Amino acid sequence: MHKLIYAIIHAKKESVCRLMNFDIGIQGIKGRELSAVSFNDIWAVVSDAENKDSEMNNDDALEFAAVTEELSHMFTLLPMRFGSLLKSDAEILKVLEKNYDAIRNNLIKVEGKSEYGLKVFRNSSDIIPVPELAEVKQAEGNSVYKNYILNKFNEYRADETLLEYSEKLKTEIAEHISGLNAVIKCNKVTGGNNVYNAVLLLEKEMTDNLTQTVIGIQSCHKELNMMLTGPWAPYNFVDITLK
């Protein structure tokens, strides 16, 4: 029987004892018991698991995420990637011991903080105008090859304009959020009408301030739809490769 690792938490012994005694009512995937393996003040929360292949379906992934979610309400934690399996408690202990400093540094970085997702969409694809390009309009008499290039050039200019708009928006949002002492990681936009896609790490008690800030930005941009999600476990702010 392998061990599936959900998260590594930083906690005092008593609170983890409560976890192990099921006082907090959390179970692992497939209703399995949770247990904890510790080294100093860090604990890996684990449950038994059969093998990788049989526990890699979408339902398991959702259950796995729900466990991490519950734990994140109680502890500062580093979420583990779904499917992180080790052979035994002894092996987990070795990993904790070997990576203690890196794990502690990451835990300190995210202590008391949560992750939030901010995505921004255009209301419609033509809301950000592409400059009129008289010189690239198709003209009668052009060859099919020239018209092909002109069409491609129009698409290219549209992409460039959108990129420019996204960059400006990135700067504007960063300025608005700067007062919240947040760490912002901008990701690639997901295509379609998405013009901004970022994750933020900030103090849990700043949730309302962040929401108000986003509402403020939205009120300046009727052409956009903003979506703020969270709080999440700090999935995108853990910088560690376990040895």
Add this chain to the structure above:
Amino acid sequence: MKENKILYGTEDMEVLTAQLDTLSAITDSRLNVNADNVDSGLAKLVLTLVELIRKLIEKQAMRRVEGGTLTDEEIERLGETLMKLENKMEELKKYFNLSDRDLNINLGPLGDLM
């Protein structure tokens, strides 16, 4: 998730649905090569790389058009080359039963390739 995770946002379900489409595209866009599908798996990998190079060439060409340094004749030749290249890619995609989405490999934390 047991709780509502949307702190603020549009109630427009289309936006959410589009996001779900993106997520499922990520799952679909991972390379999956095994003994049973080695031909199509390799074709997908090779065509993805060709498509990436084709798009880079196209972008570079557009920069040159933007720079205004190309003559009409050069634009003609460029158009012919790029158009034929695109058509050939379409043929190959059809032959291997691949869509544009298949050729956009997800690179995990780095995002989509294209």
